[in-house]
Amino acid sequence: MMQVRKASERGVAEHGWLSSRHTFSFADYRDPSQIGFSDLRVINEDRVTPGQGFGTHPHRDMEIFSYVLEGTLAHSDSMGTGSQIKPGDVQLMSAGTGVTHSEFNGSKEAPVHFLQIWIVPDHTGGAPAYQQKHFDEADKRGRLRLIISPDGLDGSLRIQQDTRVFAGLFDGDESATLALDKNRHAYVHVARGSIELDGVKLEAGDGVRLRNPQSLQLTGGKGAEVLVFDLRSQELPQMP
Known part of the structure; x- marks a missing residue:
């Protein structure tokens, strides 16, 4: 079963230095029907103005990764990591028993545009790690x-x-097919451009839940950048 969530339906947060779109409930945006999908908990599309960013703050028991589309994201954390994340880079932080970190626009002139994504880990605790x-x-x-x-x-x-x-x-004519194991879910997020998923036209910011698909096919892309999540076939509990 395919369930499309259009970009325009996402939560909106405008803070001057930060413009954010929330696929799932996050911070002040709360929608009981949109709390995540399987172990996928957060997809935030963030644009941060030059020199601004998220000051030091804590996390624990969450797998957090950043996917930069444009600009440079400067990362620092309590594990002693300091890095610059640019388009093509994937950063993955396992918060484990607890970690503090900051994420800032690494440029004084250009904005940074990136996705921040959270996935619930398969166990709590454990040592924090960075990749x-x-x-x-x-x-x-x-x-x-x-x-x-x-x-x-x-x-x-x-x-x-x-x-x-x-x-x-x-x-253009570029296409891909992904076969999934039995009893799996999938989530497709269009980071930019447009593309067809199993013949359904999707635009930048659109997301699609797929429950127990045997496969999925991407065709007809126009400047498309796409993330596909192969997930356990389970649902998160609804908000009260």
């Missing part, structure tokens, strides 16, 4: 490249959950 890797555009062109997995397959970052994340770039 970062660059995936070349050519590696994602016209295909779905595995970027995150529970076993680090094919050079992907290792996540503490039975979740696999794929990234792809599509234009």
